[in-house]
Amino acid sequence: MSKKRTGVFVCHCGTNIAATVDVARVAKEMADENTVAFTQEYVYMCSEPGQESVVQAIKDNKLDSVVVTCCSPNLHEKTFRDNAKRAGINNFTCEIANIREQCSWVHADKAKGTEKAIKISRSIVRRVNRNNPLEAIAVPVTKRAMVIGGGIAGIQAALDIANAGIEVILVEKQATIGGRMLQLSETFPTLDCSQCVLSPKMVEVNRHPNIRLMTYSEVQEVGGSVGNFRVKVLKKPTFVDPDKCKICDHCTAVCPQVVPNEYELNLNARRAIYIPYAQAIPASFTLDIDACLGLNPVVCGKCKDVCEAGAIDYDMQPQTVTEDVGAIVVATGFDLYGQENMYEMGGGKVEDVLDGLQFERLISASGATHGHILRPSDHKEPKDVVFIQCVGSRDPAKHCAYCSKICCMYTAKHARLYKKHVPDGRAYVFYIDIRSGGKGYEEFVQRTMEDDDTLYLRGRVSKLYRKGEKIKVMGTDTLTGQNVEIDADMVVLALAMVPSQGTVDIAKTLKIGRDKDGFLAEAHPKLRPVESVTGGIYLAGAAQAPKDIPETVAQAGAAAAKVIALLSQATLNRSPLIAKVRPSHCTGCGMCVEACPFIAIRLENGKAIVNEALCEGCGSCSATCLRAAIDVKNVTQLQIHEMIEACLA
Amino acid sequence: MSEPQADFEPKIVAFLCKWCSSAGSDLAGVSRIQYPANATPITIPCTGAVSPMYILSAFNKGADGVLVSGCHIGDCHYIEGNYLARRKMHLTMELLKFIGLEPNRFRMSWVSAAEGAKFAQVVTEFVDDVRKLGPQDKLRKVVSQ
Numbered sequence: 169m170s171k172k173r174t175g176v177f178v179c180h181c182g183t184n185i186a187a188t189v190d191v192a193r194v195a196k197e198m199a200d201e202n203t204v205a206f207t208q209e210y211v212y213m214c215s216e217p218g219q220e221s222v223v224q225a226i227k228d229n230k231l232d233s234v235v236v237t238c239c240s241p242n243l244h245e246k247t248f249r250d251n252a253k254r255a256g257i258n259n260f261t262c263e264i265a266n267i268r269e270q271c272s273w274v275h276a277d278k279a280k281g282t283e284k285a286i287k288i289s290r291s292i293v294r295r296v297n298r299n300n301p302l303e304a305i306a307v308p309v310t311k312r313a314m315v316i317g318g319g320i321a322g323i324q325a326a327l328d329i330a331n332a333g334i335e336v337i338l339v340e341k342q343a344t345i346g347g348r349m350l351q352l353s354e355t356f357p358t359l360d361c362s363q364c365v366l367s368p369k370m371v372e373v374n375r376h377p378n379i380r381l382m383t384y385s386e387v388q389e390v391g392g393s394v395g396n397f398r399v400k401v402l403k404k405p406t407f408v409d410p411d412k413c414k415i416c417d418h419c420t421a422v423c424p425q426v427v428p429n430e431y432e433l434n435l436n437a438r439r440a441i442y443i444p445y446a447q448a449i450p451a452s453f454t455l456d457i458d459a460c461l462g463l464n465p466v467v468c469g470k471c472k473d474v475c476e477a478g479a480i481d482y483d484m485q486p487q488t489v490t491e492d493v494g495a496i497v498v499a500t501g502f503d504l505y506g507q508e509n510m511y512e513m514g515g516g517k518v519e520d521v522l523d524g525l526q527f528e529r530l531i532s533a534s535g536a537t538h539g540h541i542l543r544p545s546d547h548k549e550p551k552d553v554v555f556i557q558c559v560g561s562r563d564p565a566k567h568c569a570y571c572s573k574i575c576c577m578y579t580a581k582h583a584r585l586y587k588k589h590v591p592d593g594r595a596y597v598f599y600i601d602i603r604s605g606g607k608g609y610e611e612f613v614q615r616t617m618e619d620d621d622t623l624y625l626r627g628r629v630s631k632l633y634r635k636g637e638k639i640k641v642m643g644t645d646t647l648t649g650q651n652v653e654i655d656a657d658m659v660v661l662a663l664a665m666v667p668s669q670g671t672v673d674i675a676k677t678l679k680i681g682r683d684k685d686g687f688l689a690e691a692h693p694k695l696r697p698v699e700s701v702t703g704g705i706y707l708a709g710a711a712q713a714p715k716d717i718p719e720t721v722a723q724a725g726a727a728a729a730k731v732i733a734l735l736s737q738a739t740l741n742r743s744p745l746i747a748k749v750r751p752s753h754c755t756g757c758g759m760c761v762e763a764c765p766f767i768a769i770r771l772e773n774g775k776a777i778v779n780e781a782l783c784e785g786c787g788s789c790s791a792t793c794l795r796a797a798i799d800v801k802n803v804t805q806l807q808i809h810e811m812i813e814a815c816l817a
Numbered sequence: 818m819s820e821p822q823a824d825f826e827p828k829i830v831a832f833l834c835k836w837c838s839s840a841g842s843d844l845a846g847v848s849r850i851q852y853p854a855n856a857t858p859i860t861i862p863c864t865g866a867v868s869p870m871y872i873l874s875a876f877n878k879g880a881d882g883v884l885v886s887g888c889h890i891g892d893c894h895y896i897e898g899n900y901l902a903r904r905k906m907h908l909t910m911e912l913l914k915f916i917g918l919e920p921n922r923f924r925m926s927w928v929s930a931a932e933g934a935k936f937a938q939v940v941t942e943f944v945d946d947v948r949k950l951g952p953q954d955k956l957r958k959v960v961s962q
Contacts, residue, residue: 679892682931788898
């Protein structure tokens with residue numbers, strides 16, 4: 169092997185690196201390396217002149233490999249590999265030494281930071297010394313997308329992708345699409361009816377020639393990678409054929425089984441056979457197997473007897489369907505932080521203490537009380553209603569540290585809607601401060617305070633308990649410095665938004681990360697807000713972070729645009745950093761075959777063979793090979809040993 | 818066991834998987850969480866790719882401590898690489914103890930991409946523990962002059 173001619177480019181990143189790492193010394197030390205033919209420092213290597221200087225230096229000095237010591241490879245590996253290619257050398261001979269995130273930003277001591285930066289840089293120089301030129305592997309793309317979650321985020325993403333002419337499979341766990349938005353009464357700041365805005369979109373999804381809707385279905389398993397995922401979906405039996413069901417409602421009239429209605433947040437009950445909402449899509453009844461007496465005509469069978477359409481089929485079986493898709497959008501939404509976690513707010517045990525979603529159902533014309541505000545306990549109209557904001561939010565000591573973002577607005581909306589329904593009622597709002605950033609939002613809150621005569625009290629509630637007919641709410645008004653006691657008829661808690669259980673589960677299934685609060689993690693907080701860390705998997709809606717409807721719709725559109733861009737390519741480039749066997753060293757012991765999680769290695773004539781289409785390049789094989797006969801390209805055992813040496817010099 | 822040595826700066830090699838712990842160290846950086854500079858990171862695709870030979874090689878080349886950090890069990894980007902790593906590293910630990918090396922010189926941890934603070938804490942604690950043990954010379958290759 170002829171000696172490499174490596175160029176080392178040391179970035180100052182303004183003062184981000186240069187303040188705590190002696191960049192000149194890093195460059196000087198690298199110049200002393202045997203294989204380094206050129207070194208250069210620059211204040212912003214990723215800027216246009218910085219990148220140009222890299223290209224020029226490669227050409228002028230006939231460099232064959234490049235090390236850029238700068239920020240994380242997640243940010244600029246692609247940038248500099250593209251530059252290497254532009255300068256006419258192989259892009260896989262360019263590597264990044266991360267001396268910012270892993271060094272300058274975390275070590276204030278300049279002497280120690282510089283030492284570490286030198287070790288990191290030297291280890292990468294040694295690695296590059298044995299890097300081989302590689303070509304990315306072109307793989308065909310499956311031009312079909314899957315959207316998981318049928319709330320407003322999933323609906324919007326599915327429609328946008330489908331309108332671009334790409335087939336979409338929309339998977340929803342519940343019996344209907346619509347998600348949380350379908351449960352809302354009116355939406356801020358315009359107070360237009362949520363269902364009126366959403367229903368046409370739901371119908372469009374159902375009728376769209378490019379959208380295949382799978383409700384009452386759950387994603388079970390995902391394999392493959394960007395461009396070519398294979399997804400197993402479990403289609404649970406509804407025991408009702410949606411094509412035959414005429415939603416005549418005869419079955420519910422005879423069903424003897426009554427269970428709490430989760431779609432109405434348990435404010436009323438439903439039968440074992442039910443339709444979640446009048447606007448449900450698909451427009452069909454569903455038989456809840458857990459509530460049913462047992463699909464046994466001898467035991468009951470009443471629904472089947474009355475169904476004139478013959479839509480009920482007790483023999484319907486769960487089905488597992490395998491779908492090939494090129495991209496996935498995860499839009500699995502949020503839940504509310506459980507009242508049972510809020511001991512100081514009664515822990516969910518005090519009657520007439522509702523959460524925000526229950527209040528939405530209470531004021532919704534399609535809700536349990538047909539839009540009349542009545543207390544669940546005695547069906548009387550409440551005259552004193554206390555709304556409490558930040559319940560569980562902004563409380564790092566006991567609950568969720570983050571702000572749930574939408575509660576200031578929906579509490580203002582609730583107060584206004586309450587005053588509209590009960591003009592002689594009194595509304596009180598306990599708040600920490602009002603966060604009403606958004607178009608028309610601040611004006612909306614001001615109108616609630618001034619025009620609707622809502623009493624805003626700046627302070628928190630320490631305790632509430634039932635006292636006879638009333639709920640005693642004990643709080644503080646920090647602006648007057650007085651403690652406040654209110655005898656309320658109803659209390660509405662603006663509970664924190666938390667990632668839904670479906671979000672928690674799907675993150676595991678898809679192996680995409682979650683952030684410290686449990687929401688789905690985006691690839692970069694500012695520059696890649698709709699991508700997950702895994703290529704080809706995109707995020708939309710409140711599963712990623714608390715957000716309101718316009719933001720959700722915008723993010724869903726952005727995710728759709730990313731999917732369309734991805735699936736518009738004829739082929740995708742796959743990383744060529746996969747396993748390679750050195751047949752001369754292989755004894756055919758088969759340990760690598762056992763270790764491979766992807767079943768990508770087999771033995772043939774006593775030698776290991778790698779299936780390049782299946783290998784993901786994890787390196788589990790190389791770590792088991794006693795003779796170093798199998799290695800991941802450009803991450804070989806020899807390279808690692810030399811990197812270790814460089815780290816300890 | 819040696820007495821704590823205040824002026825001793827241990828040399829540590831940290832094998833970080835690309836998907837979780839390396840990303841976690843990036844988050845520690847972005848969050849500017851300070852921790853000791855003694856551990857030099859080597860990013861590998863997966864902890865499953867860490868051969869016991871790397872651990873021995875690091876001690877042989879003069880490391881006072883070796884850290885291996887990957888995705889939480891069940892969260893491996895490569896499905897089961899960290900399970901393989903856990904088994905291998907357990908055996909490696911047994912081997913190191915058999916040789917007579919202090920167990921605190923070798924550590925495996927699980928740090929996700931979201932756990933920047935945890936990454937800093939893991940490194941800080943490990944550096945402290947290794948510092949207490951003093952220089953490692955059991956497996957260090959002595960080059961005679």
